[in-house]
Amino acid sequence: MNESHLSYLASPAWAETLRTDLLPWLRQVADLGDDVLEIGPGPGLTTDLLLEVAGKVTAVEVDHDLATGLRERLHGRDVAVVHGDARAVELEEGRFSAGTCFSMLHHMDSPQVQDELFSRLHALLRPGAALLGVDSIDSEMIRQGHRDDTYVPVDPGTLEDRLRAAGFTDVTVHRPNQHQFRFHARKPAPFS
Template sequence: MNRLHMRYCRSARWTRRVEHTLLPWALHGVDLGDAVLELGPGFGVTTRLLAARTRALTAVEIDGDLAQRLRGRGFDVVHGDATRLPFDDATFSAVVCFTMLHHLPDPSAQDRLFAEALRVLRPGGVFAGSDSRVSLRFRLYHVADTMTPVDPQGLAARLTSVGFTDARTSVAPRAFRFRAVRPGSG
């Protein structure tokens, strides 16, 4: 992330938006269950809020410095790549990610993340989250930064193509949310 983007992601403004708007909307009606995996927590704004919603939370962060900063806060942190998760099949009741899919280098990396989320979910488990919609502000935050926008209209088909069922998206002015289920009963 560039400096402007990092500064915003650590700001009180972003924290308030995540806590009071984004996370409640993205997870409305989602049963996370007892073992949640968060992909790409960054500075951990969502992670701290998720920890209160489940018995066990694990976060996977690709940036070693950010992963180190998150350790010791009441949840497990793994320095790793969300497209190659170091967990057994069917480990988690839910997999979540928030405003991070566009940080992957290309759509094929996003699809690998989707396949890995499916693999580590228990049957009946949910994959849910959100990402940003493209806007001038979004583009400015990503100058000289990785930005691979996700088309919310095509996301459900992409999730279904890797094996999820009941895949759906909802669009708001600045963001979209998604959820999908691993087939089978929980």
């Protein structure tokens, strides 16, 4: 992630945007439960919000420095920060009450790698658990902000089919504004 982009993601302005935009949506769309998995927290402003609405958070961050900084900053809170690639880190399958990925999918190397993450998330979630995410809509402005970064935009028009292919149901993808899309889905619960 380039320094300019990283600085913005750690800024008070971004924290306020998350608090006024993302947090109400999280509260409205699903009960996150007692054990939430967050993929790609970066500097952790989204982790701070998750700790307000969930019992425990496990944050998986691929960048060593970001993971170390987040672990140090949140020491003593009910969060475990795991350094590694979420597709491969050792976590208990079927454990998590919800999964989240906020503005990080476009930092993955390819659509195939993104799909591998969706399949892994399906395995890690409990039956009936929600998957929630937000990502940016591809535009020249977003591309400029990701100069010298990995930038593989997700096409919101294909995301529903991709999540269904990973095993999710009740998939909803919507665009609340011209800059981002949001999605939520559910791992099916077995019939009783």
